[in-house]
Amino acid sequence: MSGEDRFVLCMLAPAVAILGLLVAYPVGLLVFDSFFKVDTITPHMREWVGLQNYFDALTSKRVVESALRTVQYSVFALFFEFTFGFCAALLFSALAGQSRWHRTIFALPLMVPPIVAGLLWRFLLVGNIGILNYGLVRLGLISDPEAIAWLSSEDIVIYSVSFADIWLTTSFVALVSYAGLTNIPKDLLEAARIDGANAFKRFWHVTLPLMRPVIAVVVIVRGVDAAKTFDLIWIQTQGGPSHASEVFSMNIYQRMVRFGDLGEASASGTLFLIVMMILATVAYWKIWRPVHA
Amino acid sequence: MRRAPPINLSGILINAAALVLVLSYALPYIYLLMTSIKPAADVQQIPPSFFPAVVSFENFREVLRSSTLPRAFVNSLTVAVLTTALSLSVAVPAAYVATQYRRRITTIFLLFALVTRMVPSVALGVPLFQLLKSLGLLDTIPGLVLAHTSAAVPLALLLMSAFFEGIPEELEEAARMDGCTRFQAFRKIVLPVMTGGIAVTALFTFITSWNEFLYALLLTSEATKTAPIVIAEYNSVYGLAWGAMTAAAVLYSLPVIIVTLALQKQIVGGLTFGAVKG
Numbered sequence: 001m002s003g004e005d006r007f008v009l010c011m012l013a014p015a016v017a018i019l020g021l022l023v024a025y026p027v028g029l030l031v032f033d034s035f036f037k038v039d040t041i042t043p044h045m046r047e048w049v050g051l052q053n054y055f056d057a058l059t060s061k062r063v064v065e066s067a068l069r070t071v072q073y074s075v076f077a078l079f080f081e082f083t084f085g086f087c088a089a090l091l092f093s094a095l096a097g098q099s100r101w102h103r104t105i106f107a108l109p110l111m112v113p114p115i116v117a118g119l120l121w122r123f124l125l126v127g128n129i130g131i132l133n134y135g136l137v138r139l140g141l142i143s144d145p146e147a148i149a150w151l152s153s154e155d156i157v158i159y160s161v162s163f164a165d166i167w168l169t170t171s172f173v174a175l176v177s178y179a180g181l182t183n184i185p186k187d188l189l190e191a192a193r194i195d196g197a198n199a200f201k202r203f204w205h206v207t208l209p210l211m212r213p214v215i216a217v218v219v220i221v222r223g224v225d226a227a228k229t230f231d232l233i234w235i236q237t238q239g240g241p242s243h244a245s246e247v248f249s250m251n252i253y254q255r256m257v258r259f260g261d262l263g264e265a266s267a268s269g270t271l272f273l274i275v276m277m278i279l280a281t282v283a284y285w286k287i288w289r290p291v292h293a
Numbered sequence: 294m295r296r297a298p299p300i301n302l303s304g305i306l307i308n309a310a311a312l313v314l315v316l317s318y319a320l321p322y323i324y325l326l327m328t329s330i331k332p333a334a335d336v337q338q339i340p341p342s343f344f345p346a347v348v349s350f351e352n353f354r355e356v357l358r359s360s361t362l363p364r365a366f367v368n369s370l371t372v373a374v375l376t377t378a379l380s381l382s383v384a385v386p387a388a389y390v391a392t393q394y395r396r397r398i399t400t401i402f403l404l405f406a407l408v409t410r411m412v413p414s415v416a417l418g419v420p421l422f423q424l425l426k427s428l429g430l431l432d433t434i435p436g437l438v439l440a441h442t443s444a445a446v447p448l449a450l451l452l453m454s455a456f457f458e459g460i461p462e463e464l465e466e467a468a469r470m471d472g473c474t475r476f477q478a479f480r481k482i483v484l485p486v487m488t489g490g491i492a493v494t495a496l497f498t499f500i501t502s503w504n505e506f507l508y509a510l511l512l513t514s515e516a517t518k519t520a521p522i523v524i525a526e527y528n529s530v531y532g533l534a535w536g537a538m539t540a541a542a543v544l545y546s547l548p549v550i551i552v553t554l555a556l557q558k559q560i561v562g563g564l565t566f567g568a569v570k571g
Contacts, residue, residue, distance in 0.1 A: 005396075015387035016402065018446055106318055111549050113549070131343070249413055262419065
């Protein structure tokens with residue numbers, strides 16, 4: 001081994017050790033435990049059950065429902081974050097140099113801890129003192145401040161809890177998109193203008209294709225984060241009313257902590273991990289790759 | 294001769310749209326600030342008012358006088374500082390060799406760090422709970438630091454590699470010519486140049502740990518509770534103590550907001566950089 005190789009290994013070793021102990025080993029343990037009947041209280045006592053935990057998880061109504069809810073939540077949040085964030089970035093880029101203050105204020109939610117965002121939105125939406133409904137009455141959109149029970153109606157709660165997520169992360173989308181927009185060569189847009197392309201055509205045929213890698217990053221990073229959400233929803237509803245806002249991560253937490261079923265929680269955790277990796281890979285191939293090809 | 298610019302209608306519309314957008318995103322937080330300085334009795338008045346009729350610091354006095362919140366702040370601060378120190382001390386050297394001395398092993402290593410982002414923390418939380426339990430570190434500060442480090446190291450690695458990619462190779466070569474060993478070149482030449490990048494990464498790592506909720510919920514009980522857990526309890530254990538909650542939330546979020554605004558340029562740069570690279 002050359003001196004250089006030895007140097008590389010020495011510099012790498014502590015990080016490898018930390019990631020091995022704190023990520024690789026736990027993930028291995030997660031997968032291992034998923035084949036056993038294990039209790040959270042007595043994790044050293046394991047009983048081999050093969051694929052039983054996976055079977056139980058996939059046939060449990062509550063588990064499947066929480067998985068579907070995670071999809072609902074993530075798609076809804078991602079759609080609005082992306083739409084608002086991208087529009088904000090376009091506005092900022094149209095304002096160019098004048099947008100400094102706009103961007104500064106818009107970045108504010110980015111610095112707010114998720115737990116505060118969750119509490120804040122609960123406070124804005126909560127029955128009878130939630131100011132949002134009073135604002136809607138003032139605007140004439142609803143007649144009575146009790147008209148929409150954002151957090152206590154089982155039909156809409158999964159969407160209501162995503163407002164905090166949308167509020168918190170639109171600015172991330174906006175800032176990343178803005179950085180992407182400023183990197184688009186001005187002469188390309190100018191050339192399209194000279195060729196007679198109107199603003200919409202320039203956007204569709206020049207801006208959007210060039211923004212593809214940035215869009216891929218935003219969709220992957222935000223999609224993965226939205227699917228993982230725990231704290232924002234937990235703080236608003238703890239998964240209620242009657243599990244109507246219980247997403248997959250919360251379902252795993254509940255089974256491990258409340259019901260002490262470590263084996264089944266591990267099986268669900270393993271499934272969660274596999275699905276996330278597949279989705280991220282697909283998103284990477286479908287959105288990112290074509291631009292390089 | 295210059296003509297006065299014509300009134301630009303689309304310019305006005307763009308400005309107005311941007312203003313509406315920005316204000317609607319700032320309003321919720323401003324409402325939080327306004328609520329925190331209302332007298333506790335006014336917080337839940339019906340109908341709610343946006344601005345306080347009287348300014349009062351009663352809510353702040355209440356949360357600071359309670360025994361749990363100040364202690365939780367100390368816990369949060371300790372955990373975040375230790376997590377940052379531990380994560381940076383392993384991630385900075387690793388990111389340096391991964392970007393400047395490319396090998397198959399360093400590529401695999403960076404890829405592994407990237408994949409770690411996909412791991413849902415609840416999935417990692419299940420076995421981390423067991424690991425800390427078997428090490429006897431459940432409900433201890435070192436245990437929580439280890440849990441936070443599992444998320445902080447990949448983040449620090451990705452940010453630092455983005456920063457290291459920006460430094461010229463000649464820098465290290467020149468140091469080597471002058472007779473430095475590889476490690477001396479790293480310590481005496483490269484590190485001082487990277488202070489800015491390291492500072493941004495440290496701040497990000499700190500904020501990630503400061504904001505972390507799920508591991509704290511899983512791995513702590515009375516003694517080592519962090520601030521987000523105690524703040525969350527304001528809306529369950531003590532009923533709906535909205536006044537105290539808003540004050541605690543302001544105290545908890547304002548330091549980060551102030552520091553971030555002060556260093557805004559570097560941080561937004563680092564964030565978008567890290568995101569696009571990662």
